[in-house]
Amino acid sequence: MTDTTRPIRIGLQLQPQHADYRTIRETASAAEDLGVDIIFNWDHFYPLYGDPDGKHFECWTMLGAWAESTSRVEIGALVTCNSYRNPELLADMARTVDHISDGRLILGIGSGWFEKDYDEYGYEFGTAGGRLDDLAEALPRIESRLGKLNPAPTRKIPVLIGGGGEKKTLKLVAKHADIWHGFGDPETVERKVGILKQHCADVGRDAGEIEISTGVQGEPDELGPKLRGLGVSLFTVGVGGPDYDLGLLKKWISWRDAQNG
Template sequence: MSIRIGLQLQPQHADYDRIRDTLRAAEDAGADVVFNWDHFFPLSGDPDGKHFECWTMLGAWAESTSRVEIGALVTCNSYRNPELLADMARTVDHISKGRLILGIGSGWFEKDYDEYGYDFKTAGRRLDDLGAALPRIRDRWTKLNPAPTRDIPILIGGGGEKKTLRYTAEYAGIWHGFGDAETIAHKCAVLDGHCATIGRDPKEIVRSAAVNGKPSEQAQGLLDAGVSLFTVGVGGPDHDLALLQEWISWRDAQG
């Protein structure tokens, strides 16, 4: 699979104008995908600092860009009814002319749940809820008028080997993980096993990983593990894109 470079543009500690300008700069620099995240409060720095909501932002990003794919890394399944989320995704898919990736996970940030009145449940129950939501999302896409512009790619984030990776084998086109090359390689092997169990070609699933170091330090190991989408994270207020540009230059040098 072709090498692609993503940016997770974290919607924290910055005014929206600054976030929008960084989004456009990333697209101009050659990023393939720009993600935000689905939280209600910052995950680093001042815990009550500036922060913006995920999906309303994605609608604006769809109008503010013309080439990059966009999505959440990742949407929290707990925060929206699956049918509503499917409709939201279909709408952003149309606004963006077919550039949305539906990133989704089971949720983990307890402050979001407590402050906004969601039931945190247990990790196991949150994962069960995700497993129940995924077929509902796909079913709703078949009923919407107009239908999505394409088979919207589902990205599942997380490393749980019994449930998360099994759901990925069943429903997703992209898996996103965290960790070093050895960890990613192990998770990919587990995912391949789930694909074998259900009779799916594991090559249909793109492997994605977060990167926080230079390509010279991380790229080859992750490539050997099967990763083809490499995503740099950046937060406000500075939005330093130097590392992103290094990964883009590395991608371009691969031919």
């Protein structure tokens, strides 16, 4: 059975590129005032769109600032690159931001893919398979360190794993994630949800425990019902600088409110 009972949530990926930080902070506050559920950034060192050497800010220091400058929304990275930080350090950073935010952090993580980040900052890029193997090793270490820290996190920090790899990534989702974030049209999402359910069955986990998230670019009245029917409950709109247009986000928030009643 596909779970369509979870309340619909709306996320904003506030891409930290081509903008002054003041604008980023003001946009986060505006999105919170609009009623968005989660505000994400991303974990890169250079813009992904537009001028490749344009303005850009670092992910986790920004999350610490958002923990203070927001009060209601959940916050997180969509997603943290596992390659850039020791797993124990990342767990400690997450625990700290969890406390600063009074329990509003989502720990989004993935294996990494943007080669320029690696080359410019001195990380070994390796292969996609090798980076996924590194993520598989890191996740238990993160979980272990979170269990040892004093003080402990304020709650069981939700783990979001981003990526659509059907053999390795979705298997990691089945083992470790509270939220799976994917991309693609409804047909793609449907296929990957089916594969995720099989991975969950293989490890003896109830697939209904995992919230299904996807990035959206289209109109909610057309796209929303199709994805909702596949079990998606978290819909995330991405916006980039220098001027962050929240028009599409407003439409998705209105659609959420109508659907949730």
